[in-house]
Amino acid sequence: MGKSFKLVLAVAFWLLAMPARADDGARVVDIPTRPGVTQRLLVLAPPVPKAAVILFAGGHGGLQIAPDGSFGWGKGNFLIRSRQLFVDQGLLTVVIDAPSDRQLPPYLAGFRQGPEHAADVRAVIAWVRQQSGLPVWLVGTSRGTQSIAAVATRLSRADGPDGLVLTSTILTDPKAPAVPAMALKKLSIPVLVAHHELDGCSHCAYSEIPNLMQKLSALPRKQLLSFSAGVSQGDPCEAMAYHGFNGLESEVVGQIAGWVLGR
Incomplete structure (x- = not known):
């Protein structure tokens, strides 16, 4: 039995074992992380997954995923509305909510860079690896980049992700460390x-992008993808502005997937 066939069987069994199924074929699952805490995930799988991505929304991050896979908040977020595009590129796609003990305001605000968030994400990475056997990448947008960068600098190479994708990165922040201010020198994984x-x-x-790229300069594999087209509507910090790659979703996700998969 070939490795790819075994992988397909493993992922198929995994999805069948999940307790709830959304209308779009996704599965909702809760996994234990810290004592008394669970982490809800929405999981979507292509027929033959080639890698796994865990998507971190911006804003306060409290998606409030229901058992049927619907969102109480954030369904228009760039990564959330683009989740099927990742699946179409052959990526096992996991949308991560705030944990069970952060399901009320302020949700992930003030939590993204702490040890408890890192512990939750470590458990999710381990679960995805155990269930799928795939390399696991963290993909964050806006405030989600503060989550994934902080987590990656806190976790060991064995427990942490195989790579990071930073989209619409938080480059300056007067209230909490922006991504360039984090201990990025600890990273040894690819960063897009x-x-x-x-x-x-x-x-x-x-x-401010040159400052970020300079902080990543020692990494053996890193790249900047710049975009200039699209449509900007509403608040410039919200999902339907240039900040959320409005009108460019397919192009942006396609380039991200190509880089993650080494195409």
Whole structure:
């Protein structure tokens, strides 16, 4: 029996064993993380997954995923609305909610860079690896980049992700460490940065990107993907502005997947 066939069987068995199924074929699952705490995930699988991505929304991060897979908040977020695009690229796609003890305001605000968040994500990474046998990448957008960068700098190489994708990165922040201010020198994994040149969010000015890339300069594999097209509507820090790659979803996800998969 070939390795790829075994992988397909393993993923199929995994999905069949999950307790709830959403209308789009996704599965909702709760896994234990810290004592008395569970982490809810929405999992979508292509027929033959080639790698796994865990998607971290921005904002307060409290998606409030229901048992039927619907979202109480955040369904328009760039990564959340684009989740099927990742699946279509051959990626096992996991959407992560706030943990069970952070299901009320302020949700992940003030939590993203702490040890408990890192412990939760470590458990999710381990679970995805155990169930699928796939390399696991963390993909964050906006405030989600603060989550994945902080987690990756806290976890060991064995427990942490196989790579990071930072989209619409938080580059400056007066209230908490922005991504360039984190201990990025601890990283040894590949890092992809995707950013819109016209991002109007005050925390994500494209002029700050060189500072981030300089902090990643020692990594053996890193790249910046820049975008300049699309549509900007509403608040410049929200999902339908350039900040959320409005109108560019397929292009951005396609390039991310190609880089993750080494195409």
